[in-house]
Amino acid sequence: MDLVPKLHKVHLIARHAEATLWLARYMERIENLARILDVTNTFARDADDTRNWLSIPRINGDLSEFYKKHTEATQRSVGEFYLLDVDNPTSVQSFITAARENARTLRALLSTEMWLQINVFHGKIRELNTEKVTPDYFTAVCGMLKDGTQAHTGITEGTLYRDQAWHFYMIGRYLERADQTTRLLDTRFHALAPQSAAVDADIDAGQWNALLRAAAGYHAYRREHPSGYNATEVACFLLANTAFPRSVGLNLAQIEWHLTTLRSRYFLRMTAALERLDQLNGMMTYQNVTELSGRKLSPFLDYVQREIGCLHQDIVETFEA
Amino acid sequence: MPAGGATQTQVQSLLQPHLQPHGTMQGYDPGSFFCEMLRPGQPQHPTLTLLMSRLAALPIASLRQRATEAERDLLERGITFTVYSDATAIDRILPFDLIPRVITPTEWNQIETGVIQRVRALNMFLYDIYHERQILADKIVPEALVLQNSGYCQAMVGFNVPFNTYVHVCGTDIVRDETGAFRVLEDNARTPSGVAYVVENRHMSLRVMSDLMTSLRVRGVDEYGLRLHNAMAEIAPLGVEDPQVVVLSPGIFNSAYFEHVFLAREMGVPLVEGRDLTVESGKVWMRTTSGLAQVHTIYRRIGDNFLDPDAFNPESTLGVRGLIEAWRRGAVAIANAVGTGVADDKAIYAYMPRIIRYYLSEEAILPNVDTRICAEPDALAYTLDNLADLVIKPVAESGGYGLIIGPHASKAELEDFRALLKADPSNYISQPTLQLSVSPTLCDDGVRPRHIDLRPFAVTGKDTWVLPGGLTRVALRAGTLVVNSSQGGGSKDTWVLP
Numbered sequence: 001m002d003l004v005p006k007l008h009k010v011h012l013i014a015r016h017a018e019a020t021l022w023l024a025r026y027m028e029r030i031e032n033l034a035r036i037l038d039v040t041n042t043f044a045r046d047a048d049d050t051r052n053w054l055s056i057p058r059i060n061g062d063l064s065e066f067y068k069k070h071t072e073a074t075q076r077s078v079g080e081f082y083l084l085d086v087d088n089p090t091s092v093q094s095f096i097t098a099a100r101e102n103a104r105t106l107r108a109l110l111s112t113e114m115w116l117q118i119n120v121f122h123g124k125i126r127e128l129n130t131e132k133v134t135p136d137y138f139t140a141v142c143g144m145l146k147d148g149t150q151a152h153t154g155i156t157e158g159t160l161y162r163d164q165a166w167h168f169y170m171i172g173r174y175l176e177r178a179d180q181t182t183r184l185l186d187t188r189f190h191a192l193a194p195q196s197a198a199v200d201a202d203i204d205a206g207q208w209n210a211l212l213r214a215a216a217g218y219h220a221y222r223r224e225h226p227s228g229y230n231a232t233e234v235a236c237f238l239l240a241n242t243a244f245p246r247s248v249g250l251n252l253a254q255i256e257w258h259l260t261t262l263r264s265r266y267f268l269r270m271t272a273a274l275e276r277l278d279q280l281n282g283m284m285t286y287q288n289v290t291e292l293s294g295r296k297l298s299p300f301l302d303y304v305q306r307e308i309g310c311l312h313q314d315i316v317e318t319f320e321a
Numbered sequence: 322m323p324a325g326g327a328t329q330t331q332v333q334s335l336l337q338p339h340l341q342p343h344g345t346m347q348g349y350d351p352g353s354f355f356c357e358m359l360r361p362g363q364p365q366h367p368t369l370t371l372l373m374s375r376l377a378a379l380p381i382a383s384l385r386q387r388a389t390e391a392e393r394d395l396l397e398r399g400i401t402f403t404v405y406s407d408a409t410a411i412d413r414i415l416p417f418d419l420i421p422r423v424i425t426p427t428e429w430n431q432i433e434t435g436v437i438q439r440v441r442a443l444n445m446f447l448y449d450i451y452h453e454r455q456i457l458a459d460k461i462v463p464e465a466l467v468l469q470n471s472g473y474c475q476a477m478v479g480f481n482v483p484f485n486t487y488v489h490v491c492g493t494d495i496v497r498d499e500t501g502a503f504r505v506l507e508d509n510a511r512t513p514s515g516v517a518y519v520v521e522n523r524h525m526s527l528r529v530m531s532d533l534m535t536s537l538r539v540r541g542v543d544e545y546g547l548r549l550h551n552a553m554a555e556i557a558p559l560g561v562e563d564p565q566v567v568v569l570s571p572g573i574f575n576s577a578y579f580e581h582v583f584l585a586r587e588m589g590v591p592l593v594e595g596r597d598l599t600v601e602s603g604k605v606w607m608r609t610t611s612g613l614a615q616v617h618t619i620y621r622r623i624g625d626n627f628l629d630p631d632a633f634n635p636e637s638t639l640g641v642r643g644l645i646e647a648w649r650r651g652a653v654a655i656a657n658a659v660g661t662g663v664a665d666d667k668a669i670y671a672y673m674p675r676i677i678r679y680y681l682s683e684e685a686i687l688p689n690v691d692t693r694i695c696a697e698p699d700a701l702a703y704t705l706d707n708l709a710d711l712v713i714k715p716v717a718e719s720g721g722y723g724l725i726i727g728p729h730a731s732k733a734e735l736e737d738f739r740a741l742l743k744a745d746p747s748n749y750i751s752q753p754t755l756q757l758s759v760s761p762t763l764c765d766d767g768v769r770p771r772h773i774d775l776r777p778f779a780v781t782g783k784d785t786w787v788l789p790g791g792l793t794r795v796a797l798r799a800g801t802l803v804v805n806s807s808q809g810g811g812s813k814d815t816w817v818l819p
Binding site: 008009011012013015101104105107112115119120168262267268318 | 586
């Protein structure tokens with residue numbers, strides 16, 4: 001049975017569909033950033049402090065921007081760059097401002113609770129100051145950011161009417177998750193992947209740990225692979241395991257479902273996006289990832305990232321046609 | 322003679338709580354102003370008596386706690402307007418005073434019928450000046466005042482709108498003088514704002530003042546969206562079964578954006594900007610995810626000049642190219658109609674009682690404030706002679722800017738203004754300073770009298786419907802008469818009793 005009444009056609013303004021995608025992406029980015037900052041803070045207590053903190057600008061492709069403002073990567077400088085810097089387009093400040101602006105555009109479509117929570121969350125983030133990037137507060141701030149985004153996710157799940165706008169919202173969230181996981185794996189894999197069998201045993205378990213925790217997959221991975229870490233298995237887990245909420249494979253599959261629904265229920269032409277997705281989905285298998293793991297993984301991750309970007313473009317261009 | 326010698330009325334008045342400020346209301350003294358709650362010289366209304374005793378019994382600390390909650394709530398909900406200063410945009414709430422303004426059924430009857438009468442006259446006037454111009458030929462209103470008015474729109478000449486309705490949404494600013502008589506201060510016939518606050522204030526009352534409201538059966542305000550949508554559907558081009566209505570906003574940075582959201586949400590229609598609309602094959606379309614979809618009625622919250630770069634300001638990017646042409650061809654309805662600004666001009670306002678008499682052969686149910694048109698030599702002379710006692714307003718401004726309140730102005734300010742007035746008399750009207758009515762308001766030093774006004778909202782498609790109540794604005798600073806939100810005013814919930 002079709003649950004959407006046919007009596008009155010409810011249109012979605014194309015610009016609103018795009019704003020919905022972006023709202024979801026920005027909120028998801030805040031959660032990802034908070035996760036990475038938090039994990040780095042936890043695992044960066046060894047001597048190699050700078051290298052760990054530097055991984056964050058690296059993962060975000062911000063190295064040159066970061067070095068324009070800071071000489072050294074530390075908790076303080078990276079914290080300021082990502083938590084406080086309103087001029088840095090990849091800071092939580094910029095993300096929440098952009099998220100709220102999109103939410104404002106969509107305000108007539110969002111549930112009142114969604115808007116209220118984003119508005120209050122925005123206020124909390126805008127209040128952050130230099131004191132909050134000191135060790136006394138750092139973890140609490142990351143916790144506040146995660147709480148805020150997860151509350152957003154929960155309120156959205158419970159209150160957003162599931163018409164076209166919801167589908168676009170979900171697509172935005174999954175695009176961002178897929179993208180972030182690819183980035184996370186890419187940067188860490190450089191440092192962690194065994195260059196030869198000899199160093200295999202020396203892999204720092206703590207680093208794998210941090211990687212999986214940043215993706216919220218540590219315990220699940222432990223359950224699936226109790227024996228220890230293995231680069232190929234970690235890559236498979238993050239890319240192809242469709243039970244893991246942040247795996248690229250799962251997120252692409254979810255996007256496919258939403259696109260298919262938009263096509264069948266709302267008659268949107270999603271041909272280009274679905275074709276691209278079909279091809280990409282086919283690559284996210286254990287077999288394929290196992291074959292690629294090692295030196296070929298990095299170019300593959302670059303390719304996936306580009307394709308995710310194109311996917312977003314395909315969807316948006318559908319409206320412009 | 323009944324036992325004990327007391328008449329029935331005397332017994333009743335003994336049983337009723339005495340209508341004197343007590344408890345939290347202690348020290349409340351409206352002086353010579355007409356107080357909306359105490360109503361000197363008017364018959365007691367039992368509900369007001371009850372309300373007063375409920376209010377008096379609320380500890381001041383409780384009121385303050387609720388006021389704090391309400392303020393936080395408004396800010397969090399983003400029930401805000403945006404103020405621009407030095408290129409920064411700040412979200413401000415319209416301060417909410419939690420003590421309601423109450424309107425009795427008798428008063429409401431006068432306001433409602435008065436507003437309906439006024440809207441009828443405004444629409445008939447607009448029809449006339451864009452068609453036969455009979456009222457000008459009969460010299461009721463000076464021709465130049467209309468035809469040379471900046472609000473007069475040539476594109477409207479000879480053009481017919483459904484039901485001859487031009488002013489689909491009208492906000493009539495009404496005050497009460499020291500005798501308690503209602504008087505119209507101005508008509509807002511272009512894109513009056515504030516209705517969102519009427520509804521949000523009610524929701525706020527229900528959240529924080531429900532104990533005050535218990536069992537009073539205050540008239541509801543929730544049907545505004547439905548009524549507005551019905552009117553918008555009525556004016557849609559003929560033969561369209563399920564017309565597509567949209568709200569057209571200048572965008573998220575507009576100071577009244579929250580209200581645009583409210584209207585779209587309450588009507589259940591898309592909130593669009595000019596860039597979401599396009600005119601093709603003579604019809605108006607919106608850009609949706611599944612391509613172009615036809616639009617039948619536009620409730621626009623953009624000024625005439627920005628609506629269509631082809632017809633008006635060519636620099637405007639807020640509007641839709643070709644919209645006016647499509648409208649003239651009957652492909653779409655626009656509310657309010659273009660060219661209504663001429664009717665709510667402060668100069669035309671002075672003629673409203675005569676306009677009502679001319680078209681309806683009725684006296685105005687809601688009288689004007691006595692107004693002098695400084696373009697007329699006698700009026701100018703009188704105004705110059707009595708500058709210190711009058712309020713002088715520029716006819717083209719809105720938002721409380723550029724006016725001068727004689728009794729509150731310094732000698733130097735008055736002399737400066739005298740020069741302005743002499744230089745361009747036709748730009749000004751003058752009115753006696755009104756002793757605006759007051760309403761008990763929570764202030765730093767307790768519950769104190771503060772001046773208020775009222776803006777009821779009338780929705781007109783085929784017929785006119787008036788939202789019970791309206792926006793009560795309150796001048797929060799002691800002594801000030803200016804209630805505009807841009808000038809530090811707040812608002813109150815408005816309760817119309819059944």
